[in-house]
Amino acid sequence: MSARPKTSDAGIRAVARKLLEEGGIDNLSMLAVADAVGVRAPSLYKRFSSKSDLLLAVTGDTLLELQASVEKAVHPRSAYRSLERMAAAYRAFAKKNPRAYQLIFEDIPLSLDDRSDRDVRLAAAAALLRILSEAMGEEKALLGARTLVSFLHGFLSMELNELFRFGGDINEAFRFGLSTILNALLGSGGRTRR
Amino acid sequence: MSARPKTSDAGIRAVARKLLEEGGIDNLSMLAVADAVGVRAPSLYKRFSSKSDLLLAVTGDTLLELQASVEKAVHPRSAYRSLERMAAAYRAFAKKNPRAYQLIFEDIPLSLDDRSDRDVRLAAAAALLRILSEAMGEEKALLGARTLVSFLHGFLSMELNELFRFGGDINEAFRFGLSTILNALLGSGGRTRR
DNA sequence: ACCTGAACACCGTTCAAGT
DNA sequence: ACCTGAACACCGTTCAAGT
16 A cells, blocks of 8 residues: 555646756756656656656646736737737746747657647637737738747747847847837738837 | 777768758767767767767858858849848758757857857858848848848748648748838838738 | 666766777 | 777666565
């Protein structure tokens, strides 16, 4: 008897996330996770079939949080304001969770056939597509979303990896790029550039 | 006596690049490199002080090639045409060298204080900045470059990781995003959207 | 049902010893 | 000068054995 669980699925994911954020992906070993959780490494394999599996679960958690943050920023009446605030929320989340954020876009070709991961990703894009559909029409919304998300992710990827090396104000660069794209996408219906 | 070199600095970098492109970063171990080069692993450490060091060198090679490809695409008379062709060259290079391309933006916080790496990166951006300076004025050029490069890198990062999952024509999405941004940056002086 | 120690194959890296 | 075998600490993962 005995053999009562010393931890939980969610507990392991949380510890993994913490180790990742604190010391990067190299700090996230199954042995370190097991240690922090108070268990031996082999026990982790009862709950996650591999390290990839655990990373995928962490990515899922991160995506859900990112989606929630971005959706909270939607403004009821203005598409421009919504997109501006969603973009700010997106950037704030990425800067607060840099390692987890980068996991979403990098290590995940594994997850292509993972149903739940796919669903979370689609949900995360839904709010953006809805707003752009209303503002640009359904046929252009997907093109607009891809333009906007590409800019956002590219900007964050460069900012987090400290690849903006010519000096200048990074916040201004973000505002400039975002307003350039939003004005172009929303046309004269949107707010004009300040 | 004997002990003549069985390989060279450049030979090792080329093999590493090949292993990386063929089987991803997991395929690029010091033992695999040594094996492919016809030497034992410890010998590699005479030329590269660590695996990171080798990866950094591979990244440098990649950056130089990327810079050369993009610069070849410059058009003598039209800023719009130059930027359009440079963007196409950038995308073509990334799709032809997906793993090496991703290395540039991911694994490289190590290289922040590496002089030569820094220089290569600055040079790679110089052509773009020059063209935008002529078209937008010097004060706006850096902002415009950051907008454009963010879009390009974000788009490629998503495309290479197969994260465009709503269907639709990816080439059309690239053309749409690029022309949206170029028209907005270059104003009525540029070519109008098709 | 869950946990464990022991073991396996594989890493990156160091170093004394060879030619 | 360059290469090598042996060794170290660490990793992901498996599995038979414990309670």
